[in-house]
Amino acid sequence: MLVAHALWYGGALCVWAEGSDLNLGDGHPFATRDFGGTSYEPLVRGAGRVALDVLLPSAGGRPLPSPELGAVAPEGRPELVSWRVPALVLEPFPAMALLCAAEGAADVVPGTDLRFLALLAAEALDLTARGRVLPTLVREDGDLAARWRPVFTDPERFRRLARAMPPACRAADPGRPVGEVLREALSGLADTAVRGVLPHPLLPSRTGRAPDRLPLAERWAAALAGPDPAISREPGDDPRELAAELDAWAAAAVRPVGPVRLCFRLTEPPEAEPKGPWRIEFALQGTDDPSLLVPASLVWAGRAGPVEDAEETLLAGLGRALRIFPGLVEALRDPAPAELRTDAAGAAEFLRGTAPLLAAAGFGVLLPTWAGTARLGIRLALRGGDEEASSGSAASSGFGLGDLVRFRWTLAVGDEEVDEGELAELARLKAPLVRLRGRWVELDEERLAAALDFVQQRRHGTMTAGQAVRAVIHSGSVALPLVEVTADGPLGDLLSGDAARRLVPVPAPPGVEATLRPYQERGLAWLSFMDGLGLGALLADDMGLGKTITVLALLEHERTGGSPAGPTLAVLPMSLVGNWRREAARFTPKLRVHVHHGGGRHRDDDLVRAATDSDLVLTTYGTAARDAETLARVEWGRVVCDEAQALKNSGTRQARAVRSIPARTRIALTGTPVENHLTELWSIMEFANPGLLGPRPAFRERFAIPIEAHGDEAAAAALRRATGPFVLRRLKTDKTIISDLPEKQEMKVYCNLTTEQASLYQATVDDMLEQIAESDERQRRGLILATMAKLKQVCNHPAHLLKDGSRLPGRSGKLERLEEICAEITERGEKALVFTQYAEFGTMLQPYLATRLDRPVLWLHGGTPRERRDEMVAWFQSDPGPAVFLLSLKAAGTGLTLTAANHVVHLDRWWNPAVEDQATDRAFRIGQTRDVQVRKFVCVGTLEERVDDMIERKKALADSVVGTGEEWLSELSVAELRDVLRLSPEAVSA
Template sequence: MPDVLHLIWQPDVTDDFVQPGHFFLWMETVQPAKPRKPGRHPRQRYAKSLLIWLNEILDRSFAPGFCAAQSLYLPSAEGGPLPSPELLSETELPEQSEWAAWKVDCFRLPSAPIQTINELHYRLLVQGGDVRPGQDFLFWYFFTQSLRSLLLKDQYVPAMRCRRSKDGSAYAFHPGWEFLSDAYDRLLVEAAECMPPAAAPGYEAASILRHCAEVMLHQAIGRAQLTQAALKKLQFSFLPEACVAPRRAPWLAATDPTVAEQWTKWRRRVAGSGGTRSFQLALQVHEPAAEAPEHWPLEFLAWSRRDPSLRIPLAEYWSLPDREREPLGREFGPTFETDLLTDLGQMARIYPALWDALDTARPTGMVLSLEEAFAFLTETSWILEDAGFRVIVPAWWTPQGRRRAKLRMRSSPAGKKASAAAKRADLSLDELLEFRYELTLGGETVAPEEWARLVEAKTPLVQFRGQWVVLDKDRMAEMLAFWKKEGEAGENLDVQAMLHRTADEDDVFEIDPTDALAAMLDKLRDHSRLKPIDDPPGLRAQLRDYQKRGVAWLAFLESLKLSGCLADDMGLGKTIQVIARLLHERSQAGRPAPTLLVAPTSVLGNWRKEIERFAPQLQTLVHHGAERCKNPQAFAAAALDQDVVIVSYALALRDSALLSAVRWHRLVLDEAQNIKNPEAKQTKAILKLDAGSRLALTGTPVENRLLDLWSIFNFLNPGYLGRQAAFRKHYETPIQRDHDPARSAQLRRLVEPFILRRVKTDPAIIKDLPDKVENKQYCNLSREQASLYEAVVRDVEKQLEASEGIQRQGLMLSTLMRLKQICNHPAQFLQDDSPFDPQRSHKLERLTDMLGDVLAEGESALVFTQFTEIGERLERHLKTHLDCQTYYLHGGTSRQRREQMIARFQDPQTPPAVFVLSLKAGGVGITLTRANHVFHFDRWWNPAVEDQASDRAFRIGQTRNVFVHKFLTLGTLEERIDQMIEDKKRMAGAIVGSDESWLAQLDNDAFKKLIALNRTTILDD
């Protein structure tokens, strides 16, 4: 279990306008240590160890002075501090706890804590290792990064606190700054609702959040080094220069109260110019008249908030007679004219050029020069809009209407550009990728000579063919040089290079929309344009519409010699889409070379069973176990007789030389996040396998960090996302650390042609799914489980012949229970407190992986087991390995605790969670519709009882499709009993008994066959 990094905020107590405060880091360890002194926290990393860790992860050299013991109030019980929620399961919570002070070694974050917290969060994500962030750290990360966005938008104003002497003869004031925006107010409310108590122990959430925000703002302003000259330029001359460093400024004496009065009036005007008025002041930029191209009118308008269709130019308003102006005055408010002049004054403080327009009592607007108009459009307009004013710009200035300079790519096979053959609709892929280039502006072709004249223009705003356009002359000059080099000779690219060229919508390259290549690109970027296939011949199932489209997408990518990632949500049928693709290509081109499928050990049996179920005509070889073929020639010969060869990730590394001896038609990776580490030997071995096409299956292409995505793409289309170091520099760091939206959009456009992602919440998917989707998860026994299972079977076979009557039935029922325990996990059967590791049970491994996918999708789940002794270990394991909220309900749970857990689980404001329930205690009488996934870890051999448990989620109040997953171990009694139940249901719809006693009615031979182990299903990697 990893250690937990905590972050708290503590204010200092001073008489300043804003009391200083600091962020403190401390680390909670798993194993308690003997405290050095009484009152010290027993599970903490002490100062020296904490400082070493921070220096390593942040690659800095912090001085020891940053570490010191702090007194923290923490939940406590029985004379000691409670472990944090990350280290404590729901079942371990004491009935009562109290807050008590404990000495903890903390690291005080230096200046610029917002950036440090952001970097530390990024480093934990990338290289956290045995340390994970606590709830308090994650909360402060969210809050400080939200403040960062407000700072970047300049949503703050000067502030002042004033106080008068007792006799009223003197004043003192303390200058500062404050946030002023609706977004800030909403942030405080939202953050207060979700703030964990440990984030600032002992303080009320709303006040401590406001205090933290003010300190962060004052630190940012102090680092900006504003001067009195800057304040005067902003029309804040009535404020002293002490505003630039309010934390260092004392209370300043003043005999003249006008400073405070000026600020109060100004503050009231700023706050009052928001949404309380019935009108909004607007500025509209007009194009110049033809006879005066240098004169750009800037017009003042009043815009009704109640009726957005009502907007009136002030020139028109002032020209109206008084009697006609009165109705408009009532619409815009009784103090409209006064408020209007106030707002114009406030606008002039931001854009001082407007002061000249306010020399008259009835201002209507002003005229800008060409250079002033360009400066207003590029710089001033967005500042005014952020301040709450409306700015109306010409349509050609908007992102949608702007005419952009582009290099248009047109398919033009060499030697055919002048012939009709170049216009064929059936050009081959190689012909499509032979390009010619044209210079275009706003979609219109421009001759090189005319283009050169535009580049030589003296102003960035010019009239071109009757319309105003904005020119980036440096960029246009580069495009002209490129055209001179490549335009006439043409260029050959592959599909990946072409996608790179057109990845950024604002970049210089575009595809001719009438070209056949454009249709191909549209299909790559918009999967809905693909025509769904029909159910392929031989498929024993009916594909849903979205699955048919998924198979068509796989076929389309492979026709372009590209590889893709099928990233559908869990439960939407990635497996059956792959099987359908295998049958689909056989029906079109005959039997190809074999497909190699690499999957986690825990799902090898599931793949084999699904192929047998849906496409039994496909020849399948599961390559595993000690008896597997190890001779390269013999293996190659055997593989070529198969349609599908299935192998585990572990054997893909161990038998890499064997697998490399075959040229595979297709290489499929199930749960492709297993290659997320590009440096792992397993990943490198898989990359060396030779295959005509590649396919990745995963519900989580980005599990922890963007490098996961790079590693998967390095498998699919090597080199497409560049080298690892370049990807980290250009995408991972700007996106994950700096939250760069432009880089995010560019990366999304690069990868979207190769990822097909459908989620269960899509309307088209919801209507295509039944309300409850059931599927069985087949798992193999590990070698340890098989050994225990076989020993029990041998022992029972000896006792069975000597038993009869009640004794015989009791032996049979106890045997069923013991074998089911072994199928769950060896530790459950042995009862020896041995490690509850997924490596010892493929069933536990599969459950952990699937629940990870569920939580990653923001959904919750129920896990049922009939064994109380394993429920607690399941809950502890899931909480530790998935870092999620868990609950455990069993027969010994008190009524009060039961109701508390159900209420917390059902609360939509809480994070997604996993609820582990014993079948008898949780199978009836409760509603848990927050979950839409139900897992039966072990089976109760009665369909009615299992359905009753599943219906805890599938009942009135459930608004989503419910997915029920039933776990079975192959080659054991679980597989055979399930088959017996299915046979009975098919034959007569019979309902078996309410428990497992019906199995004890079998004769000895039938019972021996029932429990016998099929050794061919044992996996030994």
């Protein structure tokens, strides 16, 4: 169990976790910043990493455990001791999200400090909702910034919060007063809460005026809404006048809140006079009962009822509002101001810019019901082609992407269509607010220009279903969004993107000698549905969820239903051929299976005959590439690619050969549809449904570059729309998918270097930096990659780098920690998998660990014969005693089931999360009955820690993307390399 802790330090939320059984060594022995595998993980992705010295109650040389852990406290007199704690530093919006979700997690228990800060987050949201916040101008690190600050009108409430703050909330800086920490935390959370509801940009753009040329007050207002509070500086800026006005506003605001507040109500012209003036009416509104409104006209008429000091309250409110709504000056010329009259342009500016500011500042704002909803958009209607259209279809059966469908594009406002005549009239009016069919419509220049361009295009006719899908994927923009798609028949089911959930699950057919899990029955129904449409599918279920048996059940479903469309070719990694053959024999024994592999395989006509007489043909990627020409002569009903990431490099001979084998439909199976780059997803989808995502260069321009380089959320959403109908993705961690799989706890194990390792490390870095200055680009790249490999070997062990056969004990912090962990695991009677990417290092470790642990230590690598490989796996799975299984990451990262282990250690990092997750899934898969602990070793203060930090940040980008292996490091500048490779003082153990 993990207990999550939090403190406010350095103006930000810092979180860390505590577990009674972590025993992580240096610093706080039970502290970690790794929430991997928990519901907190998505909330902390991309967070910065920091080590904090935290003052905590301790006894017996150990910190006292949190009460939530229920652990026995060590004996001795408690005292405050400083402990080094690894923590995560969250940006404002992720911090607010975590605090709001803190109590809702079932797998992480919030500590008292985190619960208190979650209470502060709720307080900040409440203050924002009640308008008890004000904009301010502050200096941060010498620069101007626009911030929102809470207004405290209840001193006793503030004192109660201060008394309730647990000391742990400020344990990293215990000398700071409680009130100061509380005010800083609540102010930071309130600023985040306001920015979460304000539109961005807040103010309408000024034609011909660059943002940095606007007056200071307008640059300040713009910075109040965006994610960055910094205000751009211009020569001649004098913030004193603006600061004085804001200070006066704040001083007036701390007066006790009365029962009413000033409210602004926008009223459109009457229907009979659409060109009449718009009115922004003033009123007093009840703070507790917003339905209570007293118009300003009644206030000046002395008919404000029970409202005390109504005239003074109204005038004071208008005076404060004038600071953010300068247009009010016209109304204040009247001795009894009751409303401000304006035109359509003024009303539009009020809607888009002023109203959100007033609401955030605590004023009441009432807008027409149509505001924000009645905007121009486009709709697409698709219908199955008529007989004439269908006669030209190339589809052989069912429904395919080549079939023709009728389409019709239309412009719409809400749920009503707009014809060209009405659009021409809207363009003629050139007004931001116009009346159309009895309702007001917001219309800006950008949207109108997009609509006028739209009417010039062909808006009805026929196109293929594939073109229709691509039109849905690529149509729509911020200027002219795609607001609705309607389609009938199978195309409608496909475009819903939710077919797998809506389809009736298909139970295991009679020939399947197994009971399918509910999610597998839904997967079978989805594959059958896609096959019936003649479309390719990407079954991207997590590793270990049973993709193989789902496909076998599909073949048996077709066989027993009497509708097989031809044999199925399964293209597999060599390590999976035996697994597929065994599972087919076990679960679908009536299927006719033929293995096409090895020197004695059938060739030419013999192969064609053998395949035609089979239900399922198993082959490898290498064999398929060599025999592609003969395989193309078989009338395949389907081609299945398992571990389809083997196709990720679309230009390789292997990928081109597999794509060239014709088949009615295709299925790609992979638990990692993206390992390194989004173009890998394009390559897999190009196999399953050729041409769906367009040419590769266009895909890179449209999706890969915006998402990978800029974190473009709109592009990521468009990509999900593009691939969603063709991808079924389920995760083991989703309890709605599989509830009987145990938990996976991921953690980092931080190791120090020995003095010898540090000396070798620094010498390797110095040697590279000296050589790199004199190398050309090609030499530079090779030199950097070679240095990376050497530094990783140094972090493993000096003997790994030197290759001198020297002794192992006492020379490597990483080896010492590995030995300790393996000893703990085997003493408990449990088993562990230890992955290394270096076969030579595994060969060194196997005899050493076997001697030190006095337990069986197995070693599997690329040179292990298949018979020996199978023997080791069978023994490891069946023998009840403790053991350690050393495995080469490349040779054993896929295709094995090793659920006898409930511990996984990644000794030296591949620096690719997808590859590491594949390896972890050797143990964390169906059949595992115990929680799995995953440890990833990192040498602190070295490139291992810095690259790990980079990858954690990159993982936050749209499920994202890291460079292949170490290749991307070669693109760094010399200064960046120096920073990544430098050896920090904390790297060396004392």
